[in-house]
Amino acid sequence: MEKRKDKLIQEYIHDPYFTKEKYHDPSVCERCGVVFHDGIFEWLEEVPKDAQKIICPACRRIEDNYEGGIVYIEGDFWKKHEEEIKNLIKNTEESEMAYRPLERIIDIKEEDGKMIIRTTYEHLARRIGEAIHKAYKGELKLSYPEGKKYVRVWWRREE
Known part of the structure; x- marks a missing residue:
């Protein structure tokens, strides 16, 4: 039996805020203090002395006003429960x-x-929508535009 040669190739989703080269290990964001260490960003109580200063992808997105997710909260309900939400x-x-x-x-x-809540990446936008839906029910809709590392979340509840 001959092997198939037509493979479905997953296209890389481009994120301009992640550099192709690796960050120096360790590195620390000079804006927020997050540390890049052992291949991941993490919060450390003590920043290593030899950490190189960088601006992390999240701080760059915030400075550039470039969201990775957006949440729309609609309906009469949210205004009456604004502080809780x-x-x-x-x-x-x-x-x-x-x-x-x-x-x-x-x-x-x-x-x-x-x-309207704008987030740096899609995970947080989705989690916010799911948390509000779990707590207050209503209608929840998620939309991931094809080929994008982005999410639009709509939550709605009338009183």
């Missing part, structure tokens, strides 16, 4: 950042009766 969002960010230090909220704003 913002606390849930902040707690979700803190929890995600402990595990994935580059996952951050860029900003939270209100526009046209919606709360």
Whole structure:
């Protein structure tokens, strides 16, 4: 039996905020203090003395105003529970950042009766949508544009 030669090749999803060359090990972000060590970014209590200074991908995304995910919160419900929902969002960010230090909220704003949360990467946006949905039910919709490292999340609940 002959082997098939037509393979499906996964195209690399380009992220301009990850450099192709490796960061010096160890390196520390001069903006937020996250450390690149043993091939990953992590929070360390003590930064190694020989750490090279860098600007991490999350801080660069924030400076460039370049989101990796966006969450739209709509409906009458969120305005009546705004403080609780913002606390849930902040707690979700803190929890995600402990595990994935580059996952951050860029900003939270209100526009046209919606709360809009922009994040550095898609994982945090998805987690925020899922956390709100789990806590308050409502409708949740996720959209990953094809071939992009990006997510749009919509959550809606009327009173």
